[in-house]
Amino acid sequence: NAGVTQTPKFQVLKTGQSMTLQCAQDMNHEYMSWYRQDPGMGLRLIHYSVGAGITDQGEVPNGYNVSRSTTEDFPLRLLSAAPSQTSVYFCASSKGGDEQFFGPGTRLTVL
Amino acid sequence: GENVEQHPSTLSVQEGDSAVIKCTYSDSASNYFPWYKQELGKRPQLIIDIRSNVGEKKDQRIAVTLNKTAKHFSLHITETQPEDSAVYFCAASRNYQLIWGAGTKLIIKP
Numbered sequence: 001n002a003g004v005t006q007t008p009k010f011q012v013l014k015t016g017q018s019m020t021l022q023c024a025q026d027m028n029h030e031y032m033s034w035y036r037q038d039p040g041m042g043l044r045l046i047h048y049s050v051g052a053g054i055t056d057q058g059e060v061p062n063g064y065n066v067s068r069s070t071t072e073d074f075p076l077r078l079l080s081a082a083p084s085q086t087s088v089y090f091c092a093s094s095k096g097g098d099e100q101f102f103g104p105g106t107r108l109t110v111l
Numbered sequence: 112g113e114n115v116e117q118h119p120s121t122l123s124v125q126e127g128d129s130a131v132i133k134c135t136y137s138d139s140a141s142n143y144f145p146w147y148k149q150e151l152g153k154r155p156q157l158i159i160d161i162r163s164n165v166g167e168k169k170d171q172r173i174a175v176t177l178n179k180t181a182k183h184f185s186l187h188i189t190e191t192q193p194e195d196s197a198v199y200f201c202a203a204s205r206n207y208q209l210i211w212g213a214g215t216k217l218i219i220k221p
Binding site: 031033040041042043044045048050058059090098099100102103104105 | 117155156157208209210211213
């Protein structure tokens with residue numbers, strides 16, 4: 001099993017650009033989530049999904065969209081990038097909301 | 112919504128001594144409390160977790176205690192070793208939403 005994979009590893013955007021961060025898992029986990037991690041802070045939940053076709057907002061959803069068309073994939077879309085979205089983004093999955101398995105992260109810089 | 116506070120932000124201990132990190136949560140409905148370890152530049156990894164129907168759980172040198180009445184839980188690491196150096200995060204969960212503390216940087220002095 002590859003576990004949780006994320007692409008790209010690094011990304012630089014200009015203000016106003018849009019992009020999609022990819023996340024996939026091959027463990028047949030129902031639950032998937034997106035977090036952002038800023039220096040000196042814990043992880044903050046952006047969006048999460050409890051199954052295909054079901055998504056919900058976390059603590060900091062503004063400026064981000066998600067969809068869950070399959071169990072395996074959970075992409076995160078930045079609609080119009082802003083410098084405040086510079087961060088490290090982690091995707092995670094779990095079987096039933098318990099132990100979350102994290103991807104390697106995407107380091108995003110918005111200029 | 113849930114709020115999780117974690118203390119201290121930095122903890123320096125002598126190798127071989129014990130380390131204790133404390134967290135408090137605000138939502139009495141939270142029922143799952145994991146602890147994650149994150150090494151520099153890497154992803155968080157679960158080290159131990161506890162559910163609200165249990166007061167204490169131990170796994171070798173690591174233990175977690177939970178006081179539901181006071182809404183706080185703690186991580187205890189005994190006989191610390193250099194490889195324990197990392198940032199440790201607590202979290203509280205209700206209905207699949209994990210809310211995280213700000214993290215504790217644990218430094219093990221030789």
